[in-house]
Structures are given as C-alpha cells and as structure tokens.
Amino acid sequence: MSELKETREEWLTQVVNLQNDHSKEQLAKDVANYHQLKWGCVLSSASSLPRYRGLKSFFVENDIHGLKQHFYVACKLLIACQKEAETCDFPFSGYEPFLYGLLSDSPEIFDWLIHAELKDKDDVKTPHFHWHQFQLVLRRDDDALRETIALVAKKGRKHDKALAQAGQDFFSLLLKQDKEGLQALIENQAKIKSVNELEGQFLAGFAVVHAKLCWCRGIEVQIQNPLVPMELLPVEPLDSYDVEYDFLRPEWTPPPPPGLLSKFKRLLSRKE
Incomplete structure (x- = not known):
C-alpha cells in the first residue's frame, strides 16, 4: 500500500483500473x-x-x-491453463483455486476441484496432500479422509502431527462435527497474516476455505472476523455463469501459425 495510506478499497480499485486498461489490449495481442x-x-x-x-x-x-461470476472466470482460466503442455505455474501450487473456486459456488468449478489431478497428493508433507484432503471433504469420502489423518499423525510435520494425534486438526474436528472447535480453529487462522499483500486485506485465505468447507458439509460455523465474510459462506450458485473470454468457449480454435497463413494466402493468390 502506498505511503499516502489510501484505504484498502482505494488500493484495490486502483489495481483493477490499471489492469483493466492493460488487460484487454494485451490479451488481444497474446491471442494474435x-x-x-x-x-x-x-x-x-x-x-x-x-x-x-x-x-x-x-x-x-x-x-x-x-464476486461469484468473476471468481468463476478466474477458475476457468486456471482450468484452461492446466490443460496446456507448457505453463509457468501449476494452478494447484497454492490453495487459491480452492479459495476462489469454492467462493464462486459454481457446480462446474466444484466438480473441477473435486477431480483435479494433484501429482504429489501421496506425500504427506506436501501442499498437494492437504489439497487432496479438501477434495475428500467435498467428495464426502470420510473413510479415505480418516486414513489421511492417521497418516499425518504418523508421518506429518511436527505441528500437523501433534494436532492430528490429539484429534484437534481441522479434518478431525470436521468429522466429529465439532462446531465450537472448528470455529475456534478458524478464528485463530483468520489472524494469520496472508502472504498475498492485496488479497490478504480482504480475505483470510485458509480460514475462508475451511469455513466454506464446513458449510459445504452442513456445519454452519459462525466466524467473527471481517476477513471471513459470513455472506460468502452459504453455497448458493448463480442461475448462470459466463466465461466472458471467447478463447475459453468450447468452439474457439487458435489462429493458424503465421507460416501456414502466409502459405494459404499465396495459394489463394495463385488461384486468382
């Protein structure tokens, strides 16, 4: 945030305006x-x-x-990114797909989150293992979830292992439907400073994901922290969503390679 101490809303608006001005023109060039x-x-x-x-x-x-519409589009871009052979960053390197995907309330995006391939999901000390636990919550596969908790209790990192052994980790509390325990855990998580300076001004990432998962499972936790907005926790899909970008629509095809286009034009000119 600048030295002028603008509000978080002013800062966000400035960022959106700057990106709006740049994005449309840049994407047109990128498609070309x-x-x-x-x-x-x-x-x-x-x-x-x-x-x-x-x-x-x-x-x-x-x-x-x-919010739900834009978060849907963000996830559609990540879905398309995941299908590319070459990408700069694997979409599930962080928890963001779950944060924005769950808040979109889109059944299509929920289905993607549930079935996304996580290459390191069997390694208990990787983020993918944790994201896979999110998937199991959404799938309601409680037996498999219990197996992951037991694995963390045996081979997890020190802090995670201690919580799992005591039955005080998020997933154990969820399975026990311990609403008060979940609320206390999420309240504490919401106090942790986000690594994303701008987004962290508005949402406490992990706390929001955990709170949303609770609501997905019918445990309506009540969180007293503005970084976990209660209005976003009920699962209420929009009547319809729009992908917005033509290149995300199923019928879109990439432009022909420059050399192929030139060759095609030469063939047409010869016929004339």
Missing part, C-alpha cells in the same frame, strides 16, 4: 501471437484480473453476484 507464446503462462497471468474484479465487486460495490 498464440504460437509464439506459452499459452499456459498467458492464461495463468490473466487469472489475476478476475480475482481482483471479484474482490472489488463484493468489497467495494457490495455485489456478491459479481
């Missing part, structure tokens, strides 16, 4: 240069704008519909 770029990198980079737009919709404009 499709064959010269790592398309997965383009998609991953483009996902930041709808994330910020979603935050602005809710926290500046009080528009929860806009």
Whole structure:
C-alpha cells in the first residue's frame, strides 16, 4: 500500500483500473501471437484480473453476484491453463483455486476441484496432500479422509502431527462435527497474516476455505472476523455463469501459425 495510506478499497480499485486498461489490449495481442507464446503462462497471468474484479465487486460495490461470476472466470482460466503442455505455474501450487473456486459456488468449478489431478497428493508433507484432503471433504469420502489423518499423525510435520494425534486438526474436528472447535480453529487462522499483500486485506485465505468447507458439509460455523465474510459462506450458485473470454468457449480454435497463413494466402493468390 502506498505511503499516502489510501484505504484498502482505494488500493484495490486502483489495481483493477490499471489492469483493466492493460488487460484487454494485451490479451488481444497474446491471442494474435498464440504460437509464439506459452499459452499456459498467458492464461495463468490473466487469472489475476478476475480475482481482483471479484474482490472489488463484493468489497467495494457490495455485489456478491459479481464476486461469484468473476471468481468463476478466474477458475476457468486456471482450468484452461492446466490443460496446456507448457505453463509457468501449476494452478494447484497454492490453495487459491480452492479459495476462489469454492467462493464462486459454481457446480462446474466444484466438480473441477473435486477431480483435479494433484501429482504429489501421496506425500504427506506436501501442499498437494492437504489439497487432496479438501477434495475428500467435498467428495464426502470420510473413510479415505480418516486414513489421511492417521497418516499425518504418523508421518506429518511436527505441528500437523501433534494436532492430528490429539484429534484437534481441522479434518478431525470436521468429522466429529465439532462446531465450537472448528470455529475456534478458524478464528485463530483468520489472524494469520496472508502472504498475498492485496488479497490478504480482504480475505483470510485458509480460514475462508475451511469455513466454506464446513458449510459445504452442513456445519454452519459462525466466524467473527471481517476477513471471513459470513455472506460468502452459504453455497448458493448463480442461475448462470459466463466465461466472458471467447478463447475459453468450447468452439474457439487458435489462429493458424503465421507460416501456414502466409502459405494459404499465396495459394489463394495463385488461384486468382
């Protein structure tokens, strides 16, 4: 945040306005240069704008519909990114797909989160193992979830191991439907400073994901922290969602390679 101490809302609005001015023109250039770029990198980079737009919709404009729509688009960009052979960053390197995907309330995005392939999900000390536990919660596969808790209690990192052994980790509390224990855990998580300076001004990432998972499982935790907005916790999908970008629509095809286009034009000129 600048030295002028603008509010978080002013800061967010400034970021969105700057990216809006740049993004449309840049994406048009990127599509034209499709064959010269790592398309997965383009998609991953483009996902930041709808994330910020979603935050602005809710926290500046009080528009929860806009938040869900923009977060849906952000995740659609990540889905497309994941399908590319070359990408700058694997979408599930962090928890963000679960944060923005769950808050979109889109059944399509929920399905993606549930079935996404996590290459390191069997290594108890990796983030992917934790994301896989999120998947098991959404799948309601409680037997498999119990197995992961037992594995953490045996081989997890020191802090995680201690919580799992005591039955005080998030997933154990969830299975016990310990609403008070879950609320206390999430309240403590919400106090942890986010590594994302701008987004962390509005959402406590892990706390929001855990709170949303509780509501997905019918445990309506009540959190007294503005970084875990209660309005976002009920699962209420929009009637419809729009991908917004033509290159995300199923019928879109990439432009032909420059050399192929030139060759085609030469063939046409000869026929004339």
